[in-house]
Amino acid sequence: MTAAHAAIPIPPPKKAKREEVLAVAAIQGIFCNGDSNSPKVSGNTIEKRWLMIQRSNSGLLAGQWEFPSTCLWVSEKNAKQEKKTKNKKNKMSEDGLVALIDERERQKSLTHFLRQLENDDHPYKLSEVQRKSAGGRERPLQHIFSHIRHTMYVETGETIILDFDGPMQWISSDGRVLQWMSSADFDRVGITSGVKKILNLL
Template sequence: MMELGATLCSKSKPGCSGCPISSHCQALALSLENPSVQVTDFPRVVPKAKPRSDFAAVCVVQIAQGLEKEVTDAMGTDNLFLLIKRPEEGLLAGLWEFPLVLVEEGKTDSLNRRKAMDKYLTKLLSIDVGRKSDVILREDVGEHVHIFSHIRLTMYVELMIINLKDAVDRLCKKEDDSTKLKFTNESSVESMGLTSGIRKVYNMVKAFKEKRLYVSEKGQVPTRKRSRRLK
């Protein structure tokens, strides 16, 4: 069939008279029945649907265990990252990603994004994050647009470093099996098979942290932000 398409049944100039299976060709039959129909009208080209635009808040949550640390210490590699497993069906089924929440197009400002993310994280974690942890650092990192075949996803990325006063293994809700999450160190994140979009998000955060460390090493220690609690 491939050879036939390459030699006789070309899209622009099909050789119907010499085709050995022309008697079975529906396009030829239709063209003989109706002069206005051409063999070259087939196969019909179906116009691609315009990709819809989605918007998402993505929060790279880094867990700094133990006593409260300075921002520059928390930027180190001995910390854990929170990863969420996507549902087993649908887009990117079963893959791991950082906490991600879709937001409405008119509510992509920082305040609304953080409200949506705070609500999502509170639902995911088995503790009251506002009371049992302090936010050491929370800053917007940037935007990344990822194009799927039918979706144009704009991801607004932020980094949040949390100092926990309880053990990490108590964070997961035991009664909720619909959402799977885990905590993994930086070396494991580097070697995981993340999607290209999430990998880009991770690299953005990594570059952001390296830049802050560079500024700190030059003697310009970043101003420490007041710890804010998740609501």
């Protein structure tokens, strides 16, 4: 009599990735001397830098630099709220995994976040920079790292900065570290694949 084979254990199903919807600000500072109406005239010094913010010293990608962003929706948090209230506030994507956030709500949330990054030592109002959607209004970037998938709505803008003599790095009113970064700075500190994906879009 043949002994029955031991049951082969079935691996547990993979845990679904956490979904996060982000509004991202890709703001470029054009540093120059001279007339703000013609910053590219001969004799002006021009340097282009991107506004970057440093992640906290704990958690995923601790201490890395990224474009300023604010989280609009998280799958785990919002799913619990919707189950409790039995009311779905946001429309969902075709696969039912990601909320579709209205453009005006995205812009309002991002402007509010940028306002929190200003302080008295930094004279330029980041929240007042005119921004436009990059890559199409309803065509966000998607980026996966570890157990999280980011759906990123990127808004880009430029601000001309004349005769700047302040620090390139500063601390926001809520304690976040920010810096105007050049390409050389990117090479020095290293940038994440998510940042590279956004730069390729712009």
